[in-house]
Amino acid sequence: MRLLIADDHALVRDALSAxxxxxxxxxxxxxxxxxxxxxxxxxxxxxxxxxxxxxxPGMDGLEGLGRALSLNAGKPVALMSGAASRQVARDALDAGAAGFLPKTIAAASLVHAVRFMLAGEIYAPVAFMTAPEPEAEAHPLEDKLSERERQVLGGLCRGLSNKEIARELALQEVTVKLHVKTLCRKLDARNRTQAAMLGREAGIA
Incomplete structure (x- = not known):
C-alpha cells in the first residue's frame, strides 16, 4: 500500500512517515x-x-482537498489538522474526504485510522466530532477599539487605502484618516502597516 503524507511542518511530516x-x-x-x-x-x-x-501552503481551504480528490483516481484522500474546527472536519467529509485526523491522535489510533481508510471506510474520531466547541475568548485589544475603529482596521488589514475605506464605510476620507491615527495610538503601532499586522495577529479584523 502506498501512502502520500503532505505537511509543511518537517517535524510532523517526518514523525508520521517514520x-x-x-x-x-x-x-x-x-x-x-x-x-x-x-x-x-x-x-x-x-x-x-x-x-x-x-x-x-496552497490548500486554500477545502479547494486543495478537491484538487487532490480529482487527481487521485477515486482513491481516498483525507485531511489532518492541529487547529481546524469540527465544522471544517464536517465540511471536508461532506466534500468527499475519506477522513479527518486531528494531529493530537495517538500513534496506535493513527495506524487504525489509516487501515480503516485504506479499507474504504470513513474515519472521524468520535471524541473530536462530538466535543463542545470552545468559546472564543475576546482578545485584549477588543475592548480598546470602537466598532467603527474595528471596521477601519478591517480595511487596513485588507490593504485598502483611506479613500477606499471611506467609500466602503460611507465616511469622509479625513474621518478615516483620523481613525487610522487613533488606531495607531491605541495599538501602539508606528504606522498603518504595523496596525494592520497587529490587527491580523489579534484576529480582530
Missing part, C-alpha cells in the same frame, strides 16, 4: 506543500491514501 513506515506493507512518500503533493500524485500516483495538512 511511524507509518514501521508497518511492513506500507510505503510512504512525502510532500511539504499542496503543489508538491499534486506533482507527486500526477507523477507517481494514484496513491492508496493521501493525507493532506489542512493548513499547509
Amino acid at each position: 511511524f507509518l513506515s514501521r508497518e511492513p506493507d506500507l510505503q510512504i512518500a512525502a510532500a511539504e506543500s499542496l503543489t508538491e503533493a499534486v506533482g507527486r500524485i500526477e507523477g507517481d500516483g494514484p496513491f492508496d491514501l493521501v493525507l493532506l495538512d489542512y493548513e499547509m
Whole structure:
C-alpha cells in the first residue's frame, strides 16, 4: 500500500512517515506543500491514501482537498489538522474526504485510522466530532477599539487605502484618516502597516 503524507511542518511530516513506515506493507512518500503533493500524485500516483495538512501552503481551504480528490483516481484522500474546527472536519467529509485526523491522535489510533481508510471506510474520531466547541475568548485589544475603529482596521488589514475605506464605510476620507491615527495610538503601532499586522495577529479584523 502506498501512502502520500503532505505537511509543511518537517517535524510532523517526518514523525508520521517514520511511524507509518514501521508497518511492513506500507510505503510512504512525502510532500511539504499542496503543489508538491499534486506533482507527486500526477507523477507517481494514484496513491492508496493521501493525507493532506489542512493548513499547509496552497490548500486554500477545502479547494486543495478537491484538487487532490480529482487527481487521485477515486482513491481516498483525507485531511489532518492541529487547529481546524469540527465544522471544517464536517465540511471536508461532506466534500468527499475519506477522513479527518486531528494531529493530537495517538500513534496506535493513527495506524487504525489509516487501515480503516485504506479499507474504504470513513474515519472521524468520535471524541473530536462530538466535543463542545470552545468559546472564543475576546482578545485584549477588543475592548480598546470602537466598532467603527474595528471596521477601519478591517480595511487596513485588507490593504485598502483611506479613500477606499471611506467609500466602503460611507465616511469622509479625513474621518478615516483620523481613525487610522487613533488606531495607531491605541495599538501602539508606528504606522498603518504595523496596525494592520497587529490587527491580523489579534484576529480582530
